[in-house]
Each structure stands twice: as C-alpha cells, then as structure tokens.
Amino acid sequence: MVVARLEMRGISKEYFGNKVLKSVNLSVAPGEIHALVGENGAGKSTLMNILFGMPVIRNTGGFEGKVFIDGKAVDITSPEEAMAHGIGMVHQEFMLLPGFTVTENIKLNREITRPNFASRFFGEKLETLDFYRMREDAKKALRRMELDLDEMLPVAGLPVGFMQFVEIARELDKETLNLLILDEPTAVLTESEAETLLQVMKRLSSQGISILFITHRLNEVLQVADNITVLRDGEVVAELESRKATVDQLAELMVGRKIEVTSRSERHSTENVKPVLSIRDLHVDMPGESVHGVSLDVMKGEILGIGGLAGHGKIGIANGIMGLFPSRGSVYMDGKEVRLNSPISALNSGMAFVSEDRRGTGLLLEESIELNIAVQAMQSQDKFLKKIILLRIADMKAIREHAQKMIKELDIRCTGPDQLTRRLSGGNQQKVCIAKALTLEPSILFVSEPTRGIDVGAKKIVLDLLVRLNQELGVTIVMTSSELAELRSICDRIAIIYKGRLEGILPIDASDRDFGLLMAGELSYHRKEAS
Amino acid sequence: MTEQQKNTLPVTETRLERKKEPFDPGYFLRKNVVPIFFLVLCIIGGYYSGLSLPFLANEIITRMARNSFLVISLIIPILAGMGLNFGIVLGAMAGQFAYVVTVNWEMAGLSGFLMTCILSVPLAIVFGWLTGRLFNRAKGKEMISGIILGFFANGLYQLVCLFFMGRIIPIRVPSMLLSTGVGLRNTLDIKAMHYALDNIWKVRIKIPGFVFPIMIPMATIAVIVVLCLFIRFIVKTKLGQEFRAVGQDRHIAEVAGIKVDRVRIIAIIFSTVLAGLGQVIFLQNLGNINTYGSHVQVGTFAVAAILIGGASVKKATISQALLGTLLFHTLFIVSPLAGKNLVGDAMIGEYFRVFVTYGVIGIALALHAWQSLQQRKTVTVEAASEPVSGGGK
Ligand SMILES: Nc1ncnc2c1ncn2[C@@H]1O[C@H](COP(=O)(O)OP(=O)(O)OP(=O)(O)O)[C@@H](O)[C@H]1O
Ligand SMILES: [Mg+2]
Numbered sequence: 074m075v076v077a078r079l080e081m082r083g084i085s086k087e088y089f090g091n092k093v094l095k096s097v098n099l100s101v102a103p104g105e106i107h108a109l110v111g112e113n114g115a116g117k118s119t120l121m122n123i124l125f126g127m128p129v130i131r132n133t134g135g136f137e138g139k140v141f142i143d144g145k146a147v148d149i150t151s152p153e154e155a156m157a158h159g160i161g162m163v164h165q166e167f168m169l170l171p172g173f174t175v176t177e178n179i180k181l182n183r184e185i186t187r188p189n190f191a192s193r194f195f196g197e198k199l200e201t202l203d204f205y206r207m208r209e210d211a212k213k214a215l216r217r218m219e220l221d222l223d224e225m226l227p228v229a230g231l232p233v234g235f236m237q238f239v240e241i242a243r244e245l246d247k248e249t250l251n252l253l254i255l256d257e258p259t260a261v262l263t264e265s266e267a268e269t270l271l272q273v274m275k276r277l278s279s280q281g282i283s284i285l286f287i288t289h290r291l292n293e294v295l296q297v298a299d300n301i302t303v304l305r306d307g308e309v310v311a312e313l314e315s316r317k318a319t320v321d322q323l324a325e326l327m328v329g330r331k332i333e334v335t336s337r338s339e340r341h342s343t344e345n346v347k348p349v350l351s352i353r354d355l356h357v358d359m360p361g362e363s364v365h366g367v368s369l370d371v372m373k374g375e376i377l378g379i380g381g382l383a384g385h386g387k388i389g390i391a392n393g394i395m396g397l398f399p400s401r402g403s404v405y406m407d408g409k410e411v412r413l414n415s416p417i418s419a420l421n422s423g424m425a426f427v428s429e430d431r432r433g434t435g436l437l438l439e440e441s442i443e444l445n446i447a448v449q450a451m452q453s454q455d456k457f458l459k460k461i462i463l464l465r466i467a468d469m470k471a472i473r474e475h476a477q478k479m480i481k482e483l484d485i486r487c488t489g490p491d492q493l494t495r496r497l498s499g500g501n502q503q504k505v506c507i508a509k510a511l512t513l514e515p516s517i518l519f520v521s522e523p524t525r526g527i528d529v530g531a532k533k534i535v536l537d538l539l540v541r542l543n544q545e546l547g548v549t550i551v552m553t554s555s556e557l558a559e560l561r562s563i564c565d566r567i568a569i570i571y572k573g574r575l576e577g578i579l580p581i582d583a584s585d586r587d588f589g590l591l592m593a594g595e596l597s598y599h600r601k602e603a604s
Numbered sequence: 605m606t607e608q609q610k611n612t613l614p615v616t617e618t619r620l621e622r623k624k625e626p627f628d629p630g631y632f633l634r635k636n637v638v639p640i641f642f643l644v645l646c647i648i649g650g651y652y653s654g655l656s657l658p659f660l661a662n663e664i665i666t667r668m669a670r671n672s673f674l675v676i677s678l679i680i681p682i683l684a685g686m687g688l689n690f691g692i693v694l695g696a697m698a699g700q701f702a703y704v705v706t707v708n709w710e711m712a713g714l715s716g717f718l719m720t721c722i723l724s725v726p727l728a729i730v731f732g733w734l735t736g737r738l739f740n741r742a743k744g745k746e747m748i749s750g751i752i753l754g755f756f757a758n759g760l761y762q763l764v765c766l767f768f769m770g771r772i773i774p775i776r777v778p779s780m781l782l783s784t785g786v787g788l789r790n791t792l793d794i795k796a797m798h799y800a801l802d803n804i805w806k807v808r809i810k811i812p813g814f815v816f817p818i819m820i821p822m823a824t825i826a827v828i829v830v831l832c833l834f835i836r837f838i839v840k841t842k843l844g845q846e847f848r849a850v851g852q853d854r855h856i857a858e859v860a861g862i863k864v865d866r867v868r869i870i871a872i873i874f875s876t877v878l879a880g881l882g883q884v885i886f887l888q889n890l891g892n893i894n895t896y897g898s899h900v901q902v903g904t905f906a907v908a909a910i911l912i913g914g915a916s917v918k919k920a921t922i923s924q925a926l927l928g929t930l931l932f933h934t935l936f937i938v939s940p941l942a943g944k945n946l947v948g949d950a951m952i953g954e955y956f957r958v959f960v961t962y963g964v965i966g967i968a969l970a971l972h973a974w975q976s977l978q979q980r981k982t983v984t985v986e987a988a989s990e991p992v993s994g995g996g997k
Contacts, residue, residue: 128858153861168859170852181849182860186842198843 076144078103078252078283079124084138086119086130086307088496091488093119094307096138101252106274106284108294108315111304112327112528113500114486117287118165120304121254124285125162126155142252159251161244163258165287165499165526169236171229176204176211178228179243185210214242218273232361233261233430234383241270245277253277254285257499259293260526261429263383263555271297289500289528291320303327328530349373349549350517355402357386357393364389365573366402371517371551376543378564378581379553382592386573387553388429391519395419395426406517420453425515427507429522429553436494436502443476443490445505450512479508484534500527507535511542518542521553536563557588638971639914639924642931642964649938652945658811660937662818667933668926669802669824670889673882674902675909675925676831677875680838681746682920684871685851688907690750691735691872694757695879696899698727702884703794703893704769708776712796714804717888720797724880731757732876736869743854747917754903765895788895798891801827824885831878832922838874847871851918879906901961908932908961911968932964 079101086094093116101107109117122129123136126149130136140147142158149155155162169178185207186192186200211224220238228236237258244253255274259267267290274284274297288294294301295315303311303326311326348370357364364386371377381387393400396416404411412418419426437445450456451467457475459468476490483504487497494505503526510518520539524532540563542548554560560567561581568578569591576591633640650660674692681689702724706716735753742749764773766787775781775788782789804823811818838844846867849857858864883902887893910920912935913928936957943949943956 128855151861152859156861164859168856170849170856172852173849177845182846182857182862184842184845191837192841198846199838199841201837201840202842202845 075102077101077141078105078143079285080141080144081120081124082139082141084120084123084136084140086116086123086136088119088133092307094123094136097304097307097309099302099309101283101285102299103251103283104278104281105299106278106286106297108298108301109285109287109304110289110291110294110301110323110327112486113504113531114498115304115327115528116307117304118256118498121162121256121285121287124149124155125160125254126151126153128152156247156249159249160254161247161250161252162254163237163240163244163256165256165260167236167240169228169239172227174225174227175215175222175231175239175242176208176224178239179211179214179224179246180207181243183247210246211242214246215239217245218242219269230360232359232384232388234263234266235361237261238266238270241273250282252283252285254287256287257289257526258286259288259290260499261522264557266383267293289526289532291323291529294318294323295320305329324529327528346372346374349407350551351405352390352394353403353405355390355393355400355404357389357398357400359386359389359392359398362386362389362392363573364393364400364570367570367573367575369568369575371549372565374543374547374549375565376539376550376552376563378560378567379551379570380555380557380560380567380588380592381570381576383555385570387555387570388521389573390570391426391521391551391553392428395424395519397426397428417453420449420513423516425510425513425518427510427518427520427523429525436505438495439493441491442480442485442487442494442497442505443472445494446476446479446508446512447472449509454513456512475512476508479511482538483508484531500531503527504531504535507538514546515548517549517551519551519553522555523552524554524556524559532559539563636914637974638912638968639927639931641967641971642912642935646931646934646938649935649942651942653938653941654945655938655941656814658814658816658818660934662816663937664930664934665818665820666889667937668929669821669828670886671882671905671909671933672828672926672929673831673885674879674906675913675929676828676835676922677878677882678906678910678915679835679920679922679925680847680871680874680878682915682918683839683844683851684847684868685854685918686739686868686871687747687917688750688910689735689872689875690747690754690903690907691732691739692875692879692882692906693754693899693903694731694735695728695876696883696902697757697761698731698876698880699724699883699887700893700895700899701727702880703792703797703887704780704788706797707780707792707794710777710796714800716797717800717884720884721881724884725877728877728880729873731880732873733869735876736872739872740865740868750903758900761899762896790895792893792895793891794887794893795891797888800888801885802889821889824889827885832926835922843867843870904961904965905932908965908968912964935964936961 077100079099081097081099084094084097085092097116097120099120109120111117124140128151131150140149147158149158170181173181185203186197187203188197189199189201192199208224215222215224215238218238218241220242222235222238228239231239241255241258244250259270262270271293274286278284286294286298295318298315301313301315301318301323302309303323305327350371352367352369355364355367361384367390379387379390389398392398393413394404394411396414396419400413402413404413406422406424409422411422437448447457451458457468457472458465473490479485480487480490485501485504485508487501494502497505507520507523510520523535523539527535536559539550539552543550552560552564564581566578566580567588569576569588571592571594576594579587579591677692677695678689681687699720702720705723706720711719735750738753739746739749769775769788770781770786780788780792802821802824807820807822808817809820839848846857846862849860849862850864850867854864879902883899887898909928909932910925911928912931913924913926915921915924915928939956940954943952
C-alpha cells in the first residue's frame with residue numbers, strides 16, 4: 074500500500090467550549106483529489122485551519138489529535154511550517170493584500186531577490202527584489218490557468234473571480250507544493266470559471282499533487298473527486314468513493330434529511346405591469362465587470378434574473394445602481410430619478426443590496442451578529458432607536474428580538490445573536506449579509522450571487538425566502554447569479570448580459586440552447602453579420 | 605450552459621489591463637489639499653512677516669538641514685502600519701545620552717560628533733526594541749501608546765539625569781553638573797562639537813544688496829540625501845516588502861509566513877535609531893542641549909511636519925516628509941512675526957507659534973478625515989474595495 078500523503082487521526086477541536094470537531098479521521102493519497110463536504114458550520118474550514126497551522130487555532134487553545142505527512146508524525150504550529158511540509162492553502166476568505174500588485178501577492182514572502190552590497194553585511198533580508206523574475210514567475214503561474222491578466226495590476230478592484238485565481242496562482246507558484254487545500258475555491262466563480270479550475274485541479278493531481286477540496290457544489294465533487302468525506306456537526310458521517318455517490322445521496326448525508334429542489338409554483342406574468350425601476354443607458358466602471366449602456370425595465374413585483382458569463386458586466390449593474398462603483402446614465406424608480414454614485418440616495422429610495430463581495434458589504438467582523446444586522450437600518454432609516462430625553466440610543470431589546478427572528482428564519486448557525494461575526498463559518502456570514510439587507514425592508518432588493526458559499530440545505534432556505542419575500546411582502550427582486558439553474562428556479566424572466574450590454578431577455582422555460590447563444594453573444598454576432 | 609461553451613472555457617474575454625488616468629486638476633487639488641492649504645498659509649505668513657527673502661531662505665535651509673532627518677525617521681513605521689511613531693522621543697533621548705558621554709570624555713569636533721553618532725546607535729536599538737515590544741502588545745493603538753510611552757520615558761530620563769548622573773554614573777566634567785555635584789545642569793554646552801557636521805562643507809551664496817550670504821551646509825544635506833536613498837533602498841528590499849505587507853494586513857502577512865511581530869519591532873528599531881542620529885545632527889547645529897527639554901517635542905514636531913507634507917497615518921513618502929519639513933518650519937519662522945504685524949501684539953506672535961505646532965496636527969488630521977470622506981463619496985475603486993481584514997468571500 075502507498076503511504077498516504079496526509080493522514081489526520083482523531084482530530085478534535087473546541088472553540089470556547091463549543092465542540093466543533095469530534096475525533097475526525099481523514100486520509101489522502103498522493104495525487105488524490107479528496108472532497109470534503111458538509112453543511113455551513115460543519116467544521117470543514119476548522120479542520121483545514123488545523124492542518125495549515127493557522128494562528129486562530131493556536132490562539133483558541135489548540136486541538137487534539139495527530140497529523141501525519143507522508144507517514145511521519147508532524148506538529149504544524151504555523152502556516153510557515155505547513156508550507157515547509159509542502160502544504161498550500163487557498164482560504165475561504167481572501168488572503169490577498171489589496172494594495173499589492175498581482176505579482177507581489179503571488180510572490181508574497183517568497184520574493185525572488187538578488188544580493189547587493191548591504192545584504193552581504195546584514196543578511197538576506199536586505200537583498201533587493203528582483204521584480205523582473207517575479208513577474209516572469211507570476212505570468213507562468215497565471216498561464217497555467219489560462220488566465221490572461223496583467224500581473225502588475227493592483228489586486229484592489231479586481232473582480233472576485235479573478236482574485237480567486239490569483240490566490241490559486243500563488244499556491245501553484247510554490248515549487249514544493251504537494252498537498253493543496255482549496256476551501257470553497259469555486260464559490261466565487263462562475264460555472265465556466267469553475268470548470269477551468271476543475272480542469273487545472275485534475276492536471277495538478279495527475280502531476281502527483283494531492284488536493285483537499287471543499288465545496289458546496291456537489292456536482293463538482295462528483296466530477297473531479299476521487300474520494301469524499303462528509304462532515305456533519307463536526308463528525309465524519311460517511312467516507313465514500315465518488316464513483317459510487319450521487320448528488321442526492323451526498324445532500325442527504327450532509328443535512329441528515331431529504332432536500333427538494335426549490336421551484337415556484339406560480340409565476341407572475343410581466344404583461345400589463347408597469348415598471349418600478351427603469352434603467353436607461355447605464356454605464357458602470359467596475360473593473361472586470363464594466364457595463365456599457367444597459368437599458369432595462371424591472372416590473373413591479375417580479376423576480377428578475379440577471380445572468381451572463383463572468384467579466385461581461387452582469388455583476389456591475391447592481392453595483393452601479395447602488396452607487397458602489399462610478400457610473401453614469403439614468404435610473405428611475407417609480408418615475409423619479411435616483412441619484413447615481415450615491416449609496417445613501419439608493420438606500421433611501423428603497424433599494425437594498427446583498428453584494429457578491431462580502432467584504433465590500435462591510436460585515437463588521439469585530440461586532441456581534443445582531444449589530445451587523447441592525448446597523449444599516451439604524452443609520453439610514455432610524456430604526457431600532459429609542460429616544461431618551463434628547464439622546465437617541467440604540468434599542469438593544471428590539472435589536473435582539475429582530476436578530477433572533479432573522480437567525481431563526483435564515484437558519485444562521487451560531488451560539489446566539491451576540492456572537493461576533495468573525496467567529497461564524499463563511500456560509501453563515503453570508504446569511505448575516507442577507508439578514509442585514511432584509512432588515513431595510515426594501516421595495517427593491519438586489520441580490521448578487523446570494524447562495525455563493527452556502528450549503529445545499531441553506532441554499533433552499535435562502536431561495537425560498539426570496540420567493541416568500543416576493544410573494545408575501547411584494548418585494549421586487551433583482552437577482553444576479555452565475556448559476557442558471559438557480560435563476561431558473563425562482564425568476565420570472567432572465568436577462569442575459571454580454572459584453573456590458575443587454576443581449577436579450579428570456580422566459581425561464583427557454584431552452585438551454587437559447588441561453589447559451591445569448592451568453593456567447595451569438596445573437597449580436599449574427600445581427601452584425603446581417604446588417 | 606451549452607456543451608459548446610463548456611469546451612471553449614472563456615474565463616473572460618475582456619483582458620484586464622492597467623489604465624492611465626487622465627490628469628484631473630480637481631482630483632489633484634483634493635488629493636493634495638493638506639500641503640496646498642499650508643502652502644497658502646506660508647505664503648500669506650511670509651508676506652505679512654516682513655522678512656527679507658534671503659533671510660527667510662537662510663533660516664529655512666538651516667532648519668531643513670536640522671530637522672529633515674528626524675521627520676524622515678517616521679516613514680518606516682507608517683509603512684509597517686504602525687501609524688505615527690511618537691516613540692521617536694526615545695531615539696532623541698538616546699542621542700542626548702550619547703552626547704552626555706562624549707562631552708564627559710571631553711571629545712570635540714568631527715571625531716566627537718562621529719563618536720556621539722556611534723554611541724547613540726546601540727542605545728537607540730535597545731530603546732527601539734523595548735518600544736517595539738510594547739507596541740506589539742498594543743496593536744492598533746500604537747500612536748496613543750507612543751505618546752504615553754514618551755511621557756513615561758521622560759520621567760525615567762529625568763530620574764537618570766537628575767539623580768543618577770554624578771551619583772551612580774560618574775561624571776568627570778564638573779561644569780556639566782549642578783552646583784550640588786548631582787544631576788545634570790539645565791543646559792549642556794556642546795560648543796566643542798557645534799557645527800561639526802555642517803562645517804565640513806558649506807557653500808556661501810552672496811546676494812547683492814544683503815549683508816549675510818545664504819549658507820548651505822552641503823555636508824549635512826549630503827547626509828540627508830544618503831538617508832533618503834537608504835529609505836528608498838530599504839523599501840525595495842525583502843525587508844521593505846515585509847514592512848509593506850505587515851502594514852496592509854497583519855493577519856494575511858502572518859498566514860504568508862511573515863514573522864509579523866519581529867518585522868514590527870525591526871521597523872520601530874529603524875525609526876528609533878534614525879531618530880537618535882537625527883537628534884545628534886539637530887543638536888550639533890544648535891550647539892547646546894536643553895537637558896530637560898530638547899527631546900520633549902521632537903515627536904510632536906516631526907509628526908506635525910510629516911502630516912503637513914500630506915502624509916497620513918497610513919501612507920507617507922520621502923517627498924511628503926521633506927515638503928512637510930519645509931512648510932512646517934516656514935510657518936514656524938513666519939507665523940510669530942506675521943501675527944505681530946497683523947495684530948500688533950507680541951504675545952499674539954507667541955500664541956501663533958503654539959497654535960502652529962499643535963493646531964496644525966489637528967488641522968492636518970481633520971483635513972485628512974475630510975479627504976477620506978470625499979473619497980468615500982466619489983466612490984473610487986479603491987474605496988469600494990477598502991481592506992477589511994478577514995471577512996468572507
Ligand atoms: N474563530 C472562531 N471562534 C469561535 N468559533 C468559531 C470560530 N471559527 C469557527 N467557529 C465555529 O466553528 C464551527 C465550524 O466552523 P467552520 O468555519 O469550520 O465551518 P465550515 O464547515 O467551514 O462552514 P462553511 O461551509 O459555512 O464555511 C461553527 O459553528 C463556527 O461558528
Ligand atoms: Mg468554511
């Protein structure tokens with residue numbers, strides 16, 4: 074038998090008395106792609122953080138159990154040591170320095186240097202950076218993923234999908250790499266980007282690199298993984314070969330119950346309804362997702378889907394309207410013009426936004442869940458405030474009650490409304506973002522990639538919730554998503570964006586072929602041909 | 605998704621490239637509002653002070669040569685994300701202690717000056733190391749810790765100078781001590797090393813019609829140029845890259861394997877050592893040490909200067925430090941006279957001076973706050989993706 078590249082035995086971990094891993098075993102062979110699946114908060118990231126020696130583990134009292142690399146027991150206490158053992162990790166949250174260029178990020182702490190006069194006396198820390206060779210390396214790593222990206226761009230402002238590839242490029246650039254941990258790498262990618270990534274993973278594994286892969290997209294698991302470990306509430310509930318597994322079976326194992334697919338029974342017809350939001354010739358300068366003149370009407374009470382390939386601007390529309398990126402054009406809500414480039418006036422006119430970029434929406438990581446949920450409503454709508462004499466202070470009781478309601482409705486897995494959002498698992502942070510937008514009680518809700526990083530069970534909850542909001546409260550919803558299936562399951566109509574322009578709007582029952590043609594811009598191609 | 609698309613895998617069709625920003629005067633003004641505001645103040649002050657240009661130029665050159673070093677010593681901690689290092693007061697103390705030693709050894713001239721420089725370094729390293737360790741325990745609160753540390757260190761400094769010198773620490777030169785034989789005098793005479801550096805090479809430029817020529821201390825300026833080159837060099841090294849990485853996000857730097865605490869301590873040591881040398885240069889130009897006062901305001905003055913130059917708590921460049929020194933000291937020279945000429949009261953002039961030092965810190969910080977608010981409003985790409993440590997995807 075081959076010696077396992079990685080073996081973790083009896084791993085247990087407690088966070089402040091909360092047992093999040095209970096004697097977990099995991100084994101990965103050389104060149105194997107091993108998938109780790111489980112609900113939000115099941116402990117996947119925690120297990121990987123242990124393996125990678127993340128400071129958060131040490132700072133919260135360490136862990137129990139043993140880790141073996143290539144058969145030898147190792148004691149990994151810092152990321153540096155993990156790297157020395159050939160482990161690379163792409164974290165669930167971004168680990169890129171926004172002010173650094175792509176090259177600088179890829180080569181972070183592994184810079185290529187050349188000796189100079191000073192370094193001869195004071196050691197290699199004073200060696201000069203060799204930017205030319207660093208750029209060459211960065212280019213090489215990016216090329217391995219077929220990514221055409223200027224390696225001297227600053228990371229700040231890159232679209233999230235690109236950031237993800239930069240992170241993977243950073244790991245690929247490590248020559249000693251033989252075990253790659255990918256914590257939800259595809260969550261921020263579109264289907265086609267994800268596809269590219271899966272192929273890169275396969276290529277790497279054929280070169281002998283073992284990969285530990287966490288994802289909530291179960292079909293990806295079946296596509297690339299050799300073996301699958303399913304975690305539920307910190308325990309391994311199953312280990313299976315992916316050849317023998319099915320999506321339904323995995324989903325059931327993860328959640329412990331059966332899950333049906335969301336679909337709406339009744340859909341709105343958009344005829345004879347007047348538009349609540351009219352977008353005219355909108356241009357948005359969002360790097361990598363720029364919009365070049367979109368005109369679109371959103372009907373009252375509908376759920377409008379916006380789809381398209383990455384980089385074509387579907388993400389830019391909501392970001393532009395909400396004033397997060399410089400934009401021009403005009404947007405009318407109920408016939409009144411909404412000021413662009415002003416997040417406040419967008420909020421005040423009754424729009425709310427769940428961003429695809431959780432960092433951008435500004436979760437206050439050092440604050441409690443309840444405060445995060447309430448803060449925007451307090452600021453822009455004077456909610457949750459009570460008057461005491463002249464001062465207006467936060468009404469903590471109302472905030473708590475509201476937060477508890479949200480936690481229940483969205484199934485946010487936490488120890489209570491006063492838990493810091495930093496201590497939530499990634500998917501549960503996403504749910505807090507949604508709760509925050511809902512608290513504004515918007516008449517139009519923009520949601521971008523709402524189910525990104527959310528497990529199958531929670532995904533259903535979120536989609537159901539959107540439908541309920543729409544049906545019961547009459548909220549008009551504009552949902553941007555890279556998953557066509559998701560758009561189809563709840564939308565009334567789906568607008569496809571191509572090269573920053575509206576390519577066409579299709580009903581949900583249009584064929585795959587039609588959607589594909591629109592996304593690839595075939596239609597406008599033929600139009601040009603004809604004229 | 606159709607089959608055909610899956611095969612071609614267009615990650616994206618729009619290649620992301622760097623863009624050249626067109627020059628926008630409005631943006632330029634907003635970006636440089638702080639130095640521009642103070643430049644205008646300097647010009648108004650200069651006009652009303654009634655000083656002749658050559659005199660003013662002379663004063664400014666002297667002060668630039670004297671102070672730039674201290675101001676530049678603030679840059680590295682800013683890069684490393686530790687804000688304005690008020691702890692440079694400890695560096696200044698190291699410089700002064702070094703002078704006590706060389707004066708006690710009755711050294712003079714250039715050799716005495718060089719010896720003082722050499723002695724100040726190990727002391728400053730120790731002080732810097734202690735400061736750095738303190739700052740590592742108070743991450744995110746370095747500035748206020750630095751200010752408090754300055755007060756605390758000043759207490760210890762007084763204790764050493766007042767009670768230990770002459771008692772525990774033997775002092776050979778009786779004129780340094782108070783008449784009781786214990787404790788240093790209020791002023792320490794370092795005439796023997798006055799202008800030791802400045803006088804190596806001075807260029808005199810005669811201006812027709814004025815009695816005094818403009819004097820340029822070339823040697824001192826050369827030292828400052830070398831320092832600037834040194835800072836630029838450091839930024840381009842591995843160490844510099846670590847400073848910048850830690851400055852942007854400690855957590856990410858740590859995960860990348862950078863020893864964050866160590867890097868931060870090194871940054872503070874650099875700063876403290878440079879401040880020590882800066883104080884030695886400063887004092888050789890002055891010719892005497894106000895034993896209990898020379899170091900006290902070093903931190904505040906340097907901070908005020910660099911802020912006026914347009915630096916912020918998070919970002920500083922060499923040119924900002926130099927420009928800031930220029931503007932701050934110009935204001936310092938002209939404001940008392942301008943105040944007097946405008947209002948006709950000598951006290952007003954003094955008041956102006958105090959206002960200048962403390963007021964400018966306040967104004968500069970307020971302008972910076974306003975600036976970042978503006979940035980937020982216009983929502984540049986930068987603001988929208990402002991670094992928030994941690995966070996999800
Ligand atoms: N720093 C922390 N302090 C306290 N508790 C934490 C911390 N990080 C995570 N937890 C808790 O540990 C549990 C497991 O979290 P983990 O991040 O491992 O989940 P996950 O499986 O990665 O979920 P997701 O799919 O949402 O990313 C959760 O209940 C979470 O609240
Ligand atoms: Mg996770």
